[in-house]
Amino acid sequence: MIYMDNAATTLHKPPQVAKAIVQALNSIGNAGRGATEASLGASRVIYDTREKLCRLFGGESPNRIVFTANSTESLNIAIKGILNPGDHVITTVLEHNSVLRPLYECRERGIELTILGCDGKGNISCENIESAVKENTRAIVCTHGSNLTGNMIDISAVGAIAEKHHVLFVVDASQTAGVFPVDVQKMKIDILCFTGHKSLRGPQGTGGMYVRTGVEVRPLLSGGSGVDTYNIHHPKEMPTALEAGTLNGHGIAGLNAALSYLEEIGMDSVRAQELSLMRMFYEGICGIPGVKVYGDFETRQRCPIVSFNIGDYDSSEVSDELFSVYGIATRPGAHCAPLMHKALGTKDQGAVRFSFSHYNTEEEVQTAIEAVRKLAED
Amino acid sequence: MRKKELKLIVTFHTTTDAMAMEKMCKEQNISGRLIPVPRAISAGCGLSWCADPKQSEIISTEMKRAGIKAQALQECMV
Numbered sequence: 001m002i003y004m005d006n007a008a009t010t011l012h013k014p015p016q017v018a019k020a021i022v023q024a025l026n027s028i029g030n031a032g033r034g035a036t037e038a039s040l041g042a043s044r045v046i047y048d049t050r051e052k053l054c055r056l057f058g059g060e061s062p063n064r065i066v067f068t069a070n071s072t073e074s075l076n077i078a079i080k081g082i083l084n085p086g087d088h089v090i091t092t093v094l095e096h097n098s099v100l101r102p103l104y105e106c107r108e109r110g111i112e113l114t115i116l117g118c119d120g121k122g123n124i125s126c127e128n129i130e131s132a133v134k135e136n137t138r139a140i141v142c143t144h145g146s147n148l149t150g151n152m153i154d155i156s157a158v159g160a161i162a163e164k165h166h167v168l169f170v171v172d173a174s175q176t177a178g179v180f181p182v183d184v185q186k187m188k189i190d191i192l193c194f195t196g197h198k199s200l201r202g203p204q205g206t207g208g209m210y211v212r213t214g215v216e217v218r219p220l221l222s223g224g225s226g227v228d229t230y231n232i233h234h235p236k237e238m239p240t241a242l243e244a245g246t247l248n249g250h251g252i253a254g255l256n257a258a259l260s261y262l263e264e265i266g267m268d269s270v271r272a273q274e275l276s277l278m279r280m281f282y283e284g285i286c287g288i289p290g291v292k293v294y295g296d297f298e299t300r301q302r303c304p305i306v307s308f309n310i311g312d313y314d315s316s317e318v319s320d321e322l323f324s325v326y327g328i329a330t331r332p333g334a335h336c337a338p339l340m341h342k343a344l345g346t347k348d349q350g351a352v353r354f355s356f357s358h359y360n361t362e363e364e365v366q367t368a369i370e371a372v373r374k375l376a377e378d
Numbered sequence: 379m380r381k382k383e384l385k386l387i388v389t390f391h392t393t394t395d396a397m398a399m400e401k402m403c404k405e406q407n408i409s410g411r412l413i414p415v416p417r418a419i420s421a422g423c424g425l426s427w428c429a430d431p432k433q434s435e436i437i438s439t440e441m442k443r444a445g446i447k448a449q450a451l452q453e454c455m456v
Contacts, residue, residue, distance in 0.1 A: 032393030035412045035425055040400075043425075047397035061445070063394050226393050227424035237391040 002328045002364045007147050007175060007305050007355030009197045009204060011329075014261035017254045021203060024253035031249050032226030042249040049252050050239070052259040057192055058183035059210050066242040067208045067252060071174040072098040073220075074193035074209040077242055078170050079103060079141060081217035082191070085110030087138035092116045092124045093339035094146040094153065099172055100339065103141065112136070118343050121296035122149040126157045133161070139168040139190075144182070145175040148337045148351065149295030149344075150278070150305030152176070159188030168215065174198060175303050178262055179271050190215050199270075199357075200262065202255030205248050217242060273358040274304035277365050281354060282306050284369030290376045294344050294351060304356040307335075310376045315350035318375060322352070326371040330354050382455040386434050388427040388441075389415055389449040396425035402444045408433060418454045428456055 003011045024045065029038030031046045050062035059065060068074045079102040083089055091103055093115060100115075107113045114132045118124050129140060140162050145152045155171055162169035170191045173182055178199035184192050189210070196206030211217055222234035223244035234244055262270070279297075285308065286293050293308040310318055319332035333350040334341050341347050354368065390396045400412050410429030419426070429437060431453050441448060 032396075032425070033423075035414050040412060043393055043397050044400075047394060047401065050394065062398065063392070227391065227422060229422045231422070235391065239394055240392045 002326075002360075002367060004354045004356060004360065004364070004368060005329045005331045006357040006360075007198065007303070007353060008331050010199065010201050010357050010359075012357060012359040013201045013203070013254075014258060016257040016261060017202060020257035021250055021254040024250045028249050028253065030246050045253045045256055046247060046249060049256040049259065052256065052263070053208060053210075056177075056182075056259065056262075057194075057210050058185050060185065060213055063238050064211050064213060065208055066211060066239045067206070067247050068242075069205050069248065070197070070207040071172060071193050071195040074195075074207055075099055075141075075170075075172060076102050077217060077220050078191045078193055078209060078211075079106060080220060082168055082170070082215070083111050083138055086136060088112040088114065088134050088136045089138055090114045090116065090129060090132045090140045092142050092153070093118050093343045094122070094124060094143050094149075094151065095141075095337070095339065096143065096147055096172065096174065097336040097338065098174075099141055099143065115339065118340075122146060122151045122294065122340065122344065123296055124153050126154060126161065129158055130161045130165075133165045133167060137165065137167045139170055141170040141172070143172040143175070144180065145303040146295070146337070146340060147175050147303075147305070148307055148335050148340045148353065150175075150303035150307070150355075151295050152180070152299070152301050152303065155182075155189065156187050162190070163188040175305070179267065179274060179304070180301070181267065184210050184212065191217070196251070196255040196258070200255065200258055202258040203251045206251040206255040209242070211238065211242070219244065221245065270358045274356050275302075277356040277358075277360050277362065278302075278304040278306060280362060281356070281365045281368060284365070285372045288373050288376045291372065294346070305353060306355075307351040307353040309346065309349055309351055310372070312349070315346075315352045318352045321375055322368075322371055326367065328368055328371055384431055384453055385456040386429045386431040386437065386451065387416060387419055387454055387456065388429070388437065388451050389419060390425065390427075391447065391449050393425060395447055396427065398444070398446050399427050399441070402440060402446060403427065403429075403437075406440050408437060408440065410437075413456070416454060416456050419450070419452065
Protein backbone atom coordinates (compact mmCIF):
# COMPACT_ATOMS: atom_id res chain seq x y z
CA MET A 1 0.00 0.00 0.00
CA ILE A 2 1.13 3.53 -0.80
CA TYR A 3 -0.17 5.52 2.12
CA MET A 4 -1.05 9.11 1.25
CA ASP A 5 -3.61 9.95 3.90
CA ASN A 6 -1.26 11.52 6.40
CA ALA A 7 -3.57 14.43 7.13
CA ALA A 8 -5.95 11.90 8.71
CA THR A 9 -3.21 10.16 10.64
CA THR A 10 0.39 9.28 9.92
CA LEU A 11 0.59 5.54 9.40
CA HIS A 12 4.34 5.25 9.31
CA LYS A 13 5.84 6.24 12.65
CA PRO A 14 9.50 6.29 13.62
CA PRO A 15 10.26 2.73 14.85
CA GLN A 16 11.24 4.02 18.29
CA VAL A 17 7.60 5.04 18.90
CA ALA A 18 6.28 1.48 19.00
CA LYS A 19 9.31 0.43 21.03
CA ALA A 20 8.66 3.14 23.62
CA ILE A 21 4.98 2.20 23.88
CA VAL A 22 5.77 -1.47 24.43
CA GLN A 23 8.43 -0.60 26.98
CA ALA A 24 5.97 1.65 28.81
CA LEU A 25 3.24 -1.01 28.70
CA ASN A 26 5.61 -3.38 30.41
CA SER A 27 7.01 -1.01 33.00
CA ILE A 28 5.11 2.10 34.01
CA GLY A 29 2.43 2.58 36.62
CA ASN A 30 -0.05 5.40 37.02
CA ALA A 31 1.53 8.84 36.98
CA GLY A 32 1.16 10.89 40.15
CA ARG A 33 -0.33 7.99 42.07
CA GLY A 34 2.38 7.25 44.60
CA ALA A 35 6.15 7.25 44.74
CA THR A 36 6.97 3.74 43.59
CA GLU A 37 9.39 3.37 40.70
CA ALA A 38 6.46 2.23 38.56
CA SER A 39 4.45 5.38 39.23
CA LEU A 40 7.49 7.65 39.08
CA GLY A 41 8.45 6.05 35.77
CA ALA A 42 5.14 7.21 34.32
CA SER A 43 5.44 10.65 35.91
CA ARG A 44 8.96 11.07 34.56
CA VAL A 45 8.14 10.22 30.96
CA ILE A 46 5.06 12.43 31.08
CA TYR A 47 7.02 15.34 32.54
CA ASP A 48 9.78 14.90 29.98
CA THR A 49 7.18 14.97 27.21
CA ARG A 50 5.72 18.20 28.63
CA GLU A 51 9.20 19.71 28.46
CA LYS A 52 9.70 18.60 24.87
CA LEU A 53 6.32 20.00 23.81
CA CYS A 54 7.01 23.22 25.67
CA ARG A 55 10.30 23.56 23.77
CA LEU A 56 8.65 22.70 20.46
CA PHE A 57 5.96 25.36 20.84
CA GLY A 58 8.00 28.00 22.67
CA GLY A 59 5.88 27.94 25.83
CA GLU A 60 6.93 29.62 29.04
CA SER A 61 6.70 26.54 31.28
CA PRO A 62 5.98 22.80 31.02
CA ASN A 63 3.16 23.48 33.51
CA ARG A 64 1.24 25.13 30.70
CA ILE A 65 1.19 21.97 28.56
CA VAL A 66 -1.94 19.87 29.12
CA PHE A 67 -2.38 16.34 27.81
CA THR A 68 -5.64 15.32 26.16
CA ALA A 69 -6.72 12.50 23.86
CA ASN A 70 -6.59 14.55 20.66
CA SER A 71 -7.21 17.97 19.10
CA THR A 72 -10.96 17.54 19.36
CA GLU A 73 -10.78 17.20 23.12
CA SER A 74 -8.36 20.14 23.37
CA LEU A 75 -10.60 22.34 21.23
CA ASN A 76 -13.70 21.42 23.23
CA ILE A 77 -11.90 22.27 26.48
CA ALA A 78 -10.63 25.54 25.04
CA ILE A 79 -13.81 26.73 23.35
CA LYS A 80 -16.28 25.69 26.04
CA GLY A 81 -13.92 26.74 28.79
CA ILE A 82 -13.41 30.37 27.79
CA LEU A 83 -16.72 31.46 26.24
CA ASN A 84 -19.74 32.70 28.18
CA PRO A 85 -23.23 33.78 27.08
CA GLY A 86 -23.05 37.29 25.69
CA ASP A 87 -19.54 36.81 24.32
CA HIS A 88 -18.74 37.09 20.62
CA VAL A 89 -16.35 34.69 18.89
CA ILE A 90 -14.81 34.78 15.42
CA THR A 91 -13.88 31.77 13.31
CA THR A 92 -13.49 30.86 9.64
CA VAL A 93 -14.94 28.57 7.00
CA LEU A 94 -11.61 26.73 6.89
CA GLU A 95 -12.36 25.02 10.18
CA HIS A 96 -12.79 21.36 10.97
CA ASN A 97 -15.91 20.18 12.78
CA SER A 98 -13.83 19.91 15.95
CA VAL A 99 -13.88 23.71 15.98
CA LEU A 100 -17.27 24.31 14.36
CA ARG A 101 -19.43 21.93 16.38
CA PRO A 102 -18.31 23.17 19.81
CA LEU A 103 -18.87 26.71 18.51
CA TYR A 104 -22.37 25.85 17.27
CA GLU A 105 -23.12 24.45 20.73
CA CYS A 106 -21.86 27.70 22.23
CA ARG A 107 -24.12 29.63 19.88
CA GLU A 108 -27.07 27.66 21.25
CA ARG A 109 -26.00 28.84 24.73
CA GLY A 110 -26.18 32.51 23.75
CA ILE A 111 -22.72 33.13 22.34
CA GLU A 112 -22.57 35.21 19.18
CA LEU A 113 -20.67 33.52 16.36
CA THR A 114 -19.12 35.12 13.28
CA ILE A 115 -17.83 32.76 10.60
CA LEU A 116 -15.61 34.48 8.07
CA GLY A 117 -15.71 33.41 4.45
CA CYS A 118 -12.77 32.86 2.12
CA ASP A 119 -11.80 33.90 -1.40
CA GLY A 120 -11.97 31.65 -4.46
CA LYS A 121 -8.66 30.01 -3.60
CA GLY A 122 -9.75 29.29 -0.04
CA ASN A 123 -7.78 32.05 1.67
CA ILE A 124 -8.85 34.10 4.67
CA SER A 125 -8.20 37.83 4.80
CA CYS A 126 -6.66 39.10 8.03
CA GLU A 127 -8.34 42.47 7.39
CA ASN A 128 -11.72 40.72 7.53
CA ILE A 129 -10.76 39.16 10.86
CA GLU A 130 -9.89 42.55 12.32
CA SER A 131 -13.07 44.12 10.94
CA ALA A 132 -15.14 41.43 12.63
CA VAL A 133 -13.82 42.26 16.12
CA LYS A 134 -16.49 43.90 18.27
CA GLU A 135 -16.72 45.21 21.79
CA ASN A 136 -17.90 41.86 23.16
CA THR A 137 -15.46 39.72 21.15
CA ARG A 138 -13.90 37.26 23.53
CA ALA A 139 -11.88 35.10 21.15
CA ILE A 140 -10.67 34.34 17.66
CA VAL A 141 -10.54 30.61 16.98
CA CYS A 142 -8.87 29.45 13.79
CA THR A 143 -6.88 26.71 12.19
CA HIS A 144 -3.24 27.07 11.28
CA GLY A 145 -3.84 25.07 8.11
CA SER A 146 -6.92 23.78 6.29
CA ASN A 147 -7.19 19.99 6.36
CA LEU A 148 -8.89 20.14 2.97
CA THR A 149 -6.96 22.60 0.80
CA GLY A 150 -3.74 22.78 2.81
CA ASN A 151 -3.96 26.58 2.74
CA MET A 152 -2.52 28.22 5.83
CA ILE A 153 -3.65 31.16 7.89
CA ASP A 154 -0.99 33.69 8.87
CA ILE A 155 -1.32 33.09 12.60
CA SER A 156 1.36 35.65 13.44
CA ALA A 157 -0.79 38.33 11.81
CA VAL A 158 -3.97 37.07 13.50
CA GLY A 159 -2.14 36.89 16.82
CA ALA A 160 -1.14 40.53 16.45
CA ILE A 161 -4.79 41.44 15.81
CA ALA A 162 -5.92 39.45 18.84
CA GLU A 163 -3.34 41.12 21.05
CA LYS A 164 -4.19 44.58 19.75
CA HIS A 165 -7.87 44.12 20.56
CA HIS A 166 -7.33 42.19 23.81
CA VAL A 167 -9.15 39.08 22.63
CA LEU A 168 -8.05 35.50 23.22
CA PHE A 169 -6.44 33.66 20.32
CA VAL A 170 -7.07 29.92 20.03
CA VAL A 171 -5.22 28.02 17.30
CA ASP A 172 -5.97 24.56 15.93
CA ALA A 173 -2.57 23.21 14.91
CA SER A 174 -3.81 19.71 13.99
CA GLN A 175 -2.33 19.86 10.50
CA THR A 176 0.83 21.78 11.27
CA ALA A 177 2.30 20.77 14.64
CA GLY A 178 5.56 19.00 13.88
CA VAL A 179 5.92 20.36 10.34
CA PHE A 180 5.63 24.13 10.67
CA PRO A 181 7.27 26.17 13.43
CA VAL A 182 4.81 27.42 16.04
CA ASP A 183 6.02 29.83 18.69
CA VAL A 184 3.13 30.58 21.01
CA GLN A 185 4.81 33.55 22.64
CA LYS A 186 6.00 35.24 19.47
CA MET A 187 2.72 34.49 17.68
CA LYS A 188 0.64 35.73 20.62
CA ILE A 189 -1.27 32.47 20.87
CA ASP A 190 -3.26 32.07 24.09
CA ILE A 191 -4.32 28.47 23.55
CA LEU A 192 -2.75 26.06 21.08
CA CYS A 193 -4.53 22.77 20.40
CA PHE A 194 -2.65 19.88 18.83
CA THR A 195 -2.86 16.16 18.26
CA GLY A 196 -0.10 13.61 18.65
CA HIS A 197 -1.01 11.17 15.89
CA LYS A 198 -0.64 13.29 12.77
CA SER A 199 2.53 15.16 11.91
CA LEU A 200 4.01 14.72 15.37
CA ARG A 201 4.01 11.00 14.44
CA GLY A 202 2.95 9.76 17.84
CA PRO A 203 0.19 7.28 18.64
CA GLN A 204 -3.54 7.93 18.43
CA GLY A 205 -5.06 8.88 21.76
CA THR A 206 -2.38 11.48 22.45
CA GLY A 207 -2.80 15.20 22.07
CA GLY A 208 -2.76 18.31 24.11
CA MET A 209 -2.92 22.01 24.48
CA TYR A 210 -0.78 24.92 25.53
CA VAL A 211 -2.55 27.48 27.72
CA ARG A 212 -0.82 30.80 28.30
CA THR A 213 -0.15 31.82 31.91
CA GLY A 214 -3.02 33.96 33.11
CA VAL A 215 -5.64 32.45 30.80
CA GLU A 216 -8.38 30.80 32.84
CA VAL A 217 -10.04 27.81 31.20
CA ARG A 218 -13.08 26.20 32.81
CA PRO A 219 -12.42 22.44 32.89
CA LEU A 220 -14.69 20.02 31.06
CA LEU A 221 -13.91 17.23 33.52
CA SER A 222 -13.20 16.88 37.21
CA GLY A 223 -12.12 13.81 39.14
CA GLY A 224 -8.95 12.04 40.16
CA SER A 225 -5.89 14.25 40.36
CA GLY A 226 -3.43 12.40 42.59
CA VAL A 227 -3.26 15.48 44.84
CA ASP A 228 -5.53 17.31 47.30
CA THR A 229 -7.92 14.36 47.60
CA TYR A 230 -10.10 15.81 50.38
CA ASN A 231 -10.83 19.01 48.49
CA ILE A 232 -14.39 18.70 47.13
CA HIS A 233 -13.28 20.67 44.08
CA HIS A 234 -10.80 19.66 41.40
CA PRO A 235 -7.44 21.46 41.88
CA LYS A 236 -7.11 24.75 40.04
CA GLU A 237 -3.35 24.55 39.47
CA MET A 238 -2.14 23.84 35.96
CA PRO A 239 -1.81 21.43 34.32
CA THR A 240 -3.77 19.32 36.84
CA ALA A 241 -6.77 21.67 36.48
CA LEU A 242 -7.39 20.36 32.95
CA GLU A 243 -6.17 16.77 33.40
CA ALA A 244 -8.72 14.87 35.49
CA GLY A 245 -8.23 11.11 35.52
CA THR A 246 -5.39 8.81 34.51
CA LEU A 247 -3.33 10.14 31.64
CA ASN A 248 -2.47 7.98 28.63
CA GLY A 249 1.02 7.27 29.94
CA HIS A 250 1.70 4.52 27.42
CA GLY A 251 0.69 6.69 24.51
CA ILE A 252 2.57 9.69 25.88
CA ALA A 253 5.71 7.54 26.11
CA GLY A 254 5.26 6.90 22.38
CA LEU A 255 4.73 10.58 21.71
CA ASN A 256 7.90 11.30 23.66
CA ALA A 257 9.86 9.02 21.35
CA ALA A 258 8.27 10.70 18.33
CA LEU A 259 9.31 14.12 19.64
CA SER A 260 12.87 12.90 20.18
CA TYR A 261 12.90 11.71 16.59
CA LEU A 262 11.64 15.10 15.40
CA GLU A 263 14.30 16.92 17.42
CA GLU A 264 16.90 14.63 15.92
CA ILE A 265 15.84 14.81 12.27
CA GLY A 266 14.77 18.47 12.42
CA MET A 267 11.44 19.99 11.48
CA ASP A 268 12.93 21.98 8.61
CA SER A 269 14.13 18.82 6.93
CA VAL A 270 10.77 17.10 7.38
CA ARG A 271 8.92 20.11 5.98
CA ALA A 272 11.25 20.47 3.00
CA GLN A 273 10.76 16.81 2.05
CA GLU A 274 6.99 16.86 2.48
CA LEU A 275 6.53 20.09 0.55
CA SER A 276 8.76 18.83 -2.23
CA LEU A 277 6.66 15.66 -2.59
CA MET A 278 3.46 17.70 -2.45
CA ARG A 279 4.74 20.10 -5.14
CA MET A 280 5.86 17.21 -7.35
CA PHE A 281 2.42 15.64 -7.11
CA TYR A 282 0.62 18.92 -7.72
CA GLU A 283 2.70 19.72 -10.78
CA GLY A 284 2.20 16.19 -12.05
CA ILE A 285 -1.60 16.28 -11.92
CA CYS A 286 -2.64 19.91 -12.34
CA GLY A 287 -2.33 19.85 -16.12
CA ILE A 288 -4.23 16.58 -16.62
CA PRO A 289 -7.48 17.28 -18.51
CA GLY A 290 -10.49 16.95 -16.22
CA VAL A 291 -8.50 17.36 -13.00
CA LYS A 292 -9.52 20.29 -10.82
CA VAL A 293 -7.24 21.05 -7.87
CA TYR A 294 -8.48 23.13 -4.92
CA GLY A 295 -6.55 25.60 -2.83
CA ASP A 296 -3.77 28.10 -3.32
CA PHE A 297 -0.51 26.73 -4.70
CA GLU A 298 1.10 30.08 -5.36
CA THR A 299 2.06 30.48 -1.71
CA ARG A 300 5.21 28.72 -0.51
CA GLN A 301 3.82 28.14 2.96
CA ARG A 302 1.17 25.48 2.71
CA CYS A 303 0.44 22.12 4.25
CA PRO A 304 1.55 19.06 2.26
CA ILE A 305 -1.98 18.41 1.02
CA VAL A 306 -3.42 18.27 -2.51
CA SER A 307 -7.18 17.89 -2.91
CA PHE A 308 -8.84 17.56 -6.28
CA ASN A 309 -11.62 16.05 -8.34
CA ILE A 310 -11.70 14.37 -11.70
CA GLY A 311 -14.56 15.72 -13.81
CA ASP A 312 -17.88 14.97 -12.18
CA TYR A 313 -16.76 11.68 -10.68
CA ASP A 314 -17.80 11.01 -7.12
CA SER A 315 -14.68 11.50 -4.98
CA SER A 316 -15.47 8.27 -3.12
CA GLU A 317 -15.43 6.36 -6.38
CA VAL A 318 -12.07 7.84 -7.38
CA SER A 319 -10.55 7.15 -3.98
CA ASP A 320 -11.85 3.59 -4.03
CA GLU A 321 -10.43 3.06 -7.49
CA LEU A 322 -7.08 4.46 -6.38
CA PHE A 323 -6.96 2.00 -3.54
CA SER A 324 -8.46 -1.09 -5.14
CA VAL A 325 -6.54 -0.85 -8.43
CA TYR A 326 -3.36 1.01 -7.48
CA GLY A 327 -3.08 0.38 -3.74
CA ILE A 328 -2.97 4.10 -2.98
CA ALA A 329 -4.68 5.17 0.26
CA THR A 330 -6.34 8.61 0.09
CA ARG A 331 -9.33 10.25 1.69
CA PRO A 332 -12.50 11.16 -0.23
CA GLY A 333 -15.68 12.84 0.96
CA ALA A 334 -16.09 15.86 3.19
CA HIS A 335 -13.10 15.60 5.55
CA CYS A 336 -15.14 16.97 8.49
CA ALA A 337 -14.78 20.39 6.86
CA PRO A 338 -18.35 21.21 5.79
CA LEU A 339 -17.98 24.96 5.31
CA MET A 340 -14.78 24.66 3.30
CA HIS A 341 -16.50 22.22 0.92
CA LYS A 342 -19.50 24.53 0.62
CA ALA A 343 -17.17 27.45 -0.15
CA LEU A 344 -15.43 25.41 -2.86
CA GLY A 345 -18.74 24.17 -4.26
CA THR A 346 -17.83 20.55 -3.57
CA LYS A 347 -20.51 19.70 -1.01
CA ASP A 348 -21.99 16.91 -3.12
CA GLN A 349 -18.92 15.67 -4.92
CA GLY A 350 -16.51 15.90 -2.01
CA ALA A 351 -12.84 15.81 -3.01
CA VAL A 352 -10.00 13.32 -3.18
CA ARG A 353 -7.31 14.32 -0.72
CA PHE A 354 -3.66 13.29 -0.98
CA SER A 355 -1.56 14.22 2.04
CA PHE A 356 2.13 13.49 2.28
CA SER A 357 4.63 12.36 4.85
CA HIS A 358 8.40 12.55 4.62
CA TYR A 359 8.28 8.76 4.66
CA ASN A 360 6.70 8.88 1.19
CA THR A 361 9.08 8.64 -1.75
CA GLU A 362 9.32 10.30 -5.15
CA GLU A 363 8.67 6.90 -6.73
CA GLU A 364 5.40 6.64 -4.82
CA VAL A 365 4.42 10.11 -5.92
CA GLN A 366 5.22 9.22 -9.54
CA THR A 367 3.04 6.12 -9.24
CA ALA A 368 0.24 8.27 -7.82
CA ILE A 369 0.53 10.80 -10.67
CA GLU A 370 0.29 8.04 -13.25
CA ALA A 371 -2.70 6.53 -11.46
CA VAL A 372 -4.56 9.85 -11.51
CA ARG A 373 -3.66 10.30 -15.19
CA LYS A 374 -5.05 6.88 -16.09
CA LEU A 375 -8.23 7.45 -14.09
CA ALA A 376 -8.76 10.82 -15.75
CA GLU A 377 -8.32 9.22 -19.20
CA ASP A 378 -10.92 6.52 -18.51
CA MET B 379 9.06 0.02 60.50
CA ARG B 380 12.36 1.82 60.35
CA LYS B 381 13.31 4.51 62.87
CA LYS B 382 12.06 8.00 61.97
CA GLU B 383 14.46 10.84 61.27
CA LEU B 384 14.00 14.58 60.93
CA LYS B 385 13.70 15.48 57.25
CA LEU B 386 13.00 18.48 55.10
CA ILE B 387 9.76 17.88 53.22
CA VAL B 388 8.84 19.98 50.20
CA THR B 389 5.24 19.67 49.04
CA PHE B 390 3.80 20.74 45.70
CA HIS B 391 0.48 21.76 44.19
CA THR B 392 0.85 19.37 41.25
CA THR B 393 2.68 16.21 40.23
CA THR B 394 4.22 18.26 37.42
CA ASP B 395 5.95 20.53 39.95
CA ALA B 396 7.18 17.49 41.87
CA MET B 397 8.68 16.03 38.71
CA ALA B 398 10.31 19.34 37.86
CA MET B 399 11.83 19.27 41.36
CA GLU B 400 13.20 15.76 40.95
CA LYS B 401 14.77 16.65 37.62
CA MET B 402 16.29 19.89 38.93
CA CYS B 403 17.75 18.19 42.03
CA LYS B 404 19.27 15.45 39.89
CA GLU B 405 20.85 18.04 37.58
CA GLN B 406 22.19 20.04 40.54
CA ASN B 407 23.38 16.95 42.43
CA ILE B 408 21.09 17.71 45.35
CA SER B 409 20.40 14.50 47.24
CA GLY B 410 16.90 13.44 48.23
CA ARG B 411 13.98 11.59 46.71
CA LEU B 412 10.29 11.79 46.00
CA ILE B 413 8.10 10.15 48.62
CA PRO B 414 4.34 10.11 49.24
CA VAL B 415 3.36 13.18 51.29
CA PRO B 416 3.59 12.14 54.99
CA ARG B 417 0.32 12.17 56.91
CA ALA B 418 1.81 14.61 59.42
CA ILE B 419 1.87 17.21 56.66
CA SER B 420 -1.20 16.44 54.58
CA ALA B 421 -3.65 13.62 54.16
CA GLY B 422 -4.37 14.51 50.56
CA CYS B 423 -2.00 12.20 48.59
CA GLY B 424 0.59 13.58 46.27
CA LEU B 425 4.35 13.56 46.04
CA SER B 426 6.85 15.42 48.21
CA TRP B 427 10.61 15.89 48.05
CA CYS B 428 12.34 14.42 51.09
CA ALA B 429 15.85 15.68 51.89
CA ASP B 430 18.35 16.32 54.64
CA PRO B 431 17.22 19.44 56.57
CA LYS B 432 20.78 20.80 56.21
CA GLN B 433 20.03 21.30 52.51
CA SER B 434 17.12 23.62 53.16
CA GLU B 435 18.94 26.73 52.02
CA ILE B 436 20.38 25.33 48.82
CA ILE B 437 17.05 23.74 47.95
CA SER B 438 15.19 27.03 48.44
CA THR B 439 17.75 28.88 46.36
CA GLU B 440 17.76 26.38 43.51
CA MET B 441 13.97 26.14 43.46
CA LYS B 442 13.74 29.89 43.15
CA ARG B 443 16.32 29.90 40.38
CA ALA B 444 14.49 27.16 38.48
CA GLY B 445 11.08 28.73 39.04
CA ILE B 446 9.67 25.68 40.82
CA LYS B 447 6.76 26.51 43.09
CA ALA B 448 6.43 24.69 46.41
CA GLN B 449 3.25 24.41 48.40
CA ALA B 450 5.37 24.38 51.57
CA LEU B 451 8.84 23.56 52.90
CA GLN B 452 8.77 22.12 56.38
CA GLU B 453 10.62 19.74 58.64
CA CYS B 454 9.04 16.64 60.04
CA MET B 455 9.88 13.18 61.33
CA VAL B 456 9.76 10.73 58.45
